[in-house]
Amino acid sequence: ATRPTSGEVILGGKPVHFKNPMQAIKAGIALVPEDRKKQGLVLGNSVAFNLTLSSLRFYMNGIAISEKKRGEVIDHYSQRLRIKAASPEIEAGSLSGGNQQKVVLGKWLATKPDVLILDEPTRGVDVNAKFEIYTVINELAKEGIAIIMVSSELPEIINMCDNVCVVRAGRLVKKLSKDELSQEDRKCYFRVDILHDQKLILGRHEILHILHVIYDHTVAALKCFQPVRHVGGIHGLKIVNPWLHIVTAPLI
Numbered sequence: 001a002t003r004p005t006s007g008e009v010i011l012g013g014k015p016v017h018f019k020n021p022m023q024a025i026k027a028g029i030a031l032v033p034e035d036r037k038k039q040g041l042v043l044g045n046s047v048a049f050n051l052t053l054s055s056l057r058f059y060m061n062g063i064a065i066s067e068k069k070r071g072e073v074i075d076h077y078s079q080r081l082r083i084k085a086a087s088p089e090i091e092a093g094s095l096s097g098g099n100q101q102k103v104v105l106g107k108w109l110a111t112k113p114d115v116l117i118l119d120e121p122t123r124g125v126d127v128n129a130k131f132e133i134y135t136v137i138n139e140l141a142k143e144g145i146a147i148i149m150v151s152s153e154l155p156e157i158i159n160m161c162d163n164v165c166v167v168r169a170g171r172l173v174k175k176l177s178k179d180e181l182s183q184e185d186r187k188c189y190f191r192v193d194i195l196h197d198q199k200l201i202l203g204r205h206e207i208l209h210i211l212h213v214i215y216d217h218t219v220a221a222l223k224c225f226q227p228v229r230h231v232g233g234i235h236g237l238k239i240v241n242p243w244l245h246i247v248t249a250p251l252i
Helices: 021-026 036-040 047-052 067-080 097-109 127-142 154-160 183-189 204-213 215-224
Strands: 009-011 014-016 029-032 115-119 146-150 163-168 171-177 191-193 225-229 235-239 245-247
Touching: 021 029, 029 097, 036 097, 047 067, 047 097, 067 097, 097 127, 127 146, 127 154, 146 154
Parallel strands: 029 115, 115 146
Antiparallel strands: 009 014, 163 171, 191 245, 225 235
8 A cells, every 4th residue: 555645544533543454444444446347356256255355354253254144245235236246156257337336335335334435436337327326325424434535527526525625636725515516616616717828738638638527528629729739748738719618626
């Protein structure tokens, strides 16, 4: 795990320090990672294996695993998360993206966390799976679990979060409550206003990010942008339309 360079973590009103991920897990912190295939699942193993991989300590009778307790957990989270699988024994890699994500979520819910960190929880899943995941997140919040959601989807952040922290380059830029996230406030905090004939210098990643954020207006966006090249090979965009508002948190 990456070692912290500054700041502190306060859990239950007390500062905590973790030397490794296992200590954080035992303290009640769980992380649903961004890349479920590389970081969240053992794709070649079964759904049942993945669902209970992080919580085996709860099913131990001495040095043996209680298959009854383990089976109850598998059934519980399969039903609660509506995991669509012919059998818990089929490979996790054979499931759809949405069901794979549900397995990852179930795996960490089985650890009975007090704090659940969700990194891009609905990336690469279909609309129905998104709705089901959102429903579960809201239920967990009502049950008293603290949810930290990291997302690049602005509508998801606004509709799901009670407080929004905008972070850029590792620094907290702005913190907003749900009441502050009116339409006008969104424009204020999540846009870059460009005046006529000004140039906005962006890296290739940021250009692609902008086009992704406003993907449904890509054609219009391309008409408003003139690619420009600067000394040193830095790519940028010259804004042709002064009224275009780019909705993108990372550029704040």
